[in-house]
Amino acid sequence: AQRVTQPEKLLSVFKGAPVELKCNYSYSGSPELFWYVQYSRQRLQLLLRHISRESIKGFTADLNKGETSFHLKKPFAQEEDSAMYYCALSGLASGANSKLTFGKGITLSVRP
Amino acid sequence: GAGVSQSPRYKVAKRGQDVALRCDPISGHVSLFWYQQALGQGPEFLTYFQNEAQLDKSGLPSDRFFAERPEGSVSTLKIQRTQQEDSAVYLCASSSGSLTETQYFGPGTRLLVL
Numbered sequence: 362a363q364r365v366t367q368p369e370k371l372l373s374v375f376k377g378a379p380v381e382l383k384c385n386y387s388y389s390g391s392p393e394l395f396w397y398v399q400y401s402r403q404r405l406q407l408l409l410r411h412i413s414r415e416s417i418k419g420f421t422a423d424l425n426k427g428e429t430s431f432h433l434k435k436p437f438a439q440e441e442d443s444a445m446y447y448c449a450l451s452g453l454a455s456g457a458n459s460k461l462t463f464g465k466g467i468t469l470s471v472r473p
Numbered sequence: 474g475a476g477v478s479q480s481p482r483y484k485v486a487k488r489g490q491d492v493a494l495r496c497d498p499i500s501g502h503v504s505l506f507w508y509q510q511a512l513g514q515g516p517e518f519l520t521y522f523q524n525e526a527q528l529d530k531s532g533l534p535s536d537r538f539f540a541e542r543p544e545g546s547v548s549t550l551k552i553q554r555t556q557q558e559d560s561a562v563y564l565c566a567s568s569s570g571s572l573t574e575t576q577y578f579g580p581g582t583r584l585l586v587l
Binding site: 365367404405406407410447449459460461462463464465466 | 504506508513514516517518521529564568574575576577578579580581
């Protein structure tokens with residue numbers, strides 16, 4: 362069975378502070394990990410995925426297979442980063458059925 | 474181009490009523506997914522189509538839930554004899570079907586069963 366755990370429901374920081382949103386996973390095969398974001402009144406959208414190794418909007422995430430973690434980090438938070446963030450997993454061997462397993466999500470609030 | 478669209482955006486049903494939720498995927502997208510998102514939870518997988526074939530329905534919570542995609546484009550999720558626990562946001566996502574392709578989500582249909 363595959364599972365994604367986001368241990369915190371809410372993170373509130375001041376603008377300019379560092380941010381780390383935690384994500385741990387459980388999966389027996391080779392996982393693909395994602396972070397999705399939902400801004401207020403908008404649809405769920407992909408922020409980044411580990412195979413791309415990109416930095417999007419200043420966010421990065423490194424897959425740590427030893428710790429089974431995929432924490433999302435940003436050195437200096439901006440007010441526009443305030444949103445709901447979901448960590449998600451799919452199996453690389455799943456072929457086209459890349460169904461996603463999501464964590465419960467965390468609300469990031471960046472105060473001015 | 475146009476993204477994934479869903480209709481209706483909001484639906485209020487009396488307990489016991491049947492409802493039908495529609496998803497229009499991005500044109501040409503082979504894969505289509507339905508997810509259910511209860512309040513305060515992350516989305517949970519319901520079912521998956523590749524073109525018109527329903528290849529995975531392992532997430533459907535009961536036989537009251539039925540999904541179809543008869544021509545390989547538009548999909549309908551039907552819930553029969555709705556119960557209060559069916560109240561949730563129902564999300565549709567589509568992708569091109571290749572292994573590394575991103576899933577694009579629709580705005581969701583918020584269903585409230587009274």
